[in-house]
Amino acid sequence: xxxxxxxLGALASxxxxxxxLDASFTKQIEAKASxxxxxxxxxxxxxxxxxxxxDYRRAILNHxxxxxxxxxxxxxxxxxxxxxxxxxxxxxxxxxxxxNGLQMRGHTLAWYGAMPEWTETIATPKEAQTELVRHIETxxxxxxxxxxxxxxxxxxxxxxxxxxxxxxxxMWQNRLGKGYIELALRxxxxxxxxxxxxxxxxxxxxxTEQCRTRRQAFLNLVRDLKDRDVPLHAIGLQGHLPGDQExxxxxxxxxxxxxxxxxxxxxxxxxxxxxxxxxxxNFDRDEIVAxxxxxxxxxxxxxxxxxxxxxxxxxxxxxxxxxxxxxxxGRPNRPLPLDANYRPKAxxxxxxxxxxxxx
Ligand code: 9MR
Numbered sequence: 001x002x003x004x005x006x007x008l009g010a011l012a013s014x015x016x017x018x019x020x021l022d023a024s025f026t027k028q029i030e031a032k033a034s035x036x037x038x039x040x041x042x043x044x045x046x047x048x049x050x051x052x053x054x055d056y057r058r059a060i061l062n063h064x065x066x067x068x069x070x071x072x073x074x075x076x077x078x079x080x081x082x083x084x085x086x087x088x089x090x091x092x093x094x095x096x097x098x099x100n101g102l103q104m105r106g107h108t109l110a111w112y113g114a115m116p117e118w119t120e121t122i123a124t125p126k127e128a129q130t131e132l133v134r135h136i137e138t139x140x141x142x143x144x145x146x147x148x149x150x151x152x153x154x155x156x157x158x159x160x161x162x163x164x165x166x167x168x169x170x171m172w173q174n175r176l177g178k179g180y181i182e183l184a185l186r187x188x189x190x191x192x193x194x195x196x197x198x199x200x201x202x203x204x205x206x207x208t209e210q211c212r213t214r215r216q217a218f219l220n221l222v223r224d225l226k227d228r229d230v231p232l233h234a235i236g237l238q239g240h241l242p243g244d245q246e247x248x249x250x251x252x253x254x255x256x257x258x259x260x261x262x263x264x265x266x267x268x269x270x271x272x273x274x275x276x277x278x279x280x281x282n283f284d285r286d287e288i289v290a291x292x293x294x295x296x297x298x299x300x301x302x303x304x305x306x307x308x309x310x311x312x313x314x315x316x317x318x319x320x321x322x323x324x325x326x327x328x329x330g331r332p333n334r335p336l337p338l339d340a341n342y343r344p345k346a347x348x349x350x351x352x353x354x355x356x357x358x359x
Contacts, residue, residue, distance in 0.1 A: 042066025
């Protein structure tokens with residue numbers, strides 16, 4: 001039975017659904033997860049839990065073809081001081097990926113966030129250039145041929161871009177201007193010419209003036225890079241979707257069409273749905289979460305097939321969302337495809353509809 005028929009059949013027969021799917025459905029979903037996918041699915045991983053949490057490890061192995069470290073390759077993790085590179089976490093994740101036939105993505109080389117304090121002492125443009133290049137050379141060279149896709153630049157567009165200031169403030173931007181983006185991409189390409197180089201960003205998908213302005217600023221940046229033959233191969237749409245906002249399907253499709261038209265692949269890199277303002281009931285909440293993701297993936301899928309779909313975590317047990325968006329009623333957030341007890345939720349169905357090519 002094809003996947004869609006199965007899901008529709010299950011819905012029509014009113015299979016019991018109380019916030020999570022029942023055990024036999026869970027098995028079916030897991031069994032089907034091991035079939036080759038039309039679009040590879042992946043998740044951000046907290047590598048320490050792979051060792052100490054068997055359910056977590058099994059969920060990653062059952063569902064994922066790709067992993068990415070939720071941390072580990074960020075400056076704050078890799079670079080406790082100027083002269084040190086600590087590769088422990090990414091080395092462990094890559095070993096896990098290779099042992100299990102998964103692919104690992106690299107996240108991330110140049111970002112405003114998760115910077116160790118010592119980088120504030122980088123004073124001049126020349127010093128910034130030296131440090132950025134040395135970092136990218138060292139990290140990309142270490143994993144050359146083993147990490148095939150990198151989020152080279154993360155979240156480069158300002159929260160609310162203006163004509164004069166489209167690029168987000170960061171140590172890199174302050175010292176080097178927007179040239180840091182080109183420098184990062186060229187350095188990565190020089191070290192590993194076969195790697196897929198990605199610019200990754202979020203907050204493009206809602207029907208707001210802010211998203212519209214951000215899309216425009218992003219397109220300007222990307223067009224400028226492509227016009228000057230800067231090596232850039234793909235766009236990462238993170239997809240941290242605010243659950244209380246509609247998806248601007250038309251605006252998002254047009255945006256993706258422009259990017260795709262410039263010869264760029266599209267990846268969904270960090271999908272989850274921020275549910276702090278959604279109803280308390282698990283059932284209602286999970287349905288809304290799933291429908292936001294369906295609209296988001298649908299708007300992209302109307303234009304092109306994304307090369308990968310990754311969620312930012314796999315289970316509600318481990319998610320960044322409560323750090324910033326905890327619920328005022330004290331209930332745990334439910335942003336991810338599996339609940340905190342590893343039962344698939346409606347969001348997992350949606351992801352499977354897309355990854356299996358049913359949509
Ligand atoms: O989920 C990540 C969280 O555990 C970290 O504390 C935080 C800072 O390193 O980064 C979070 O991941 C972010 C990702 O790297 C970039 N896009 C937004 C993600 C969620 O905040």
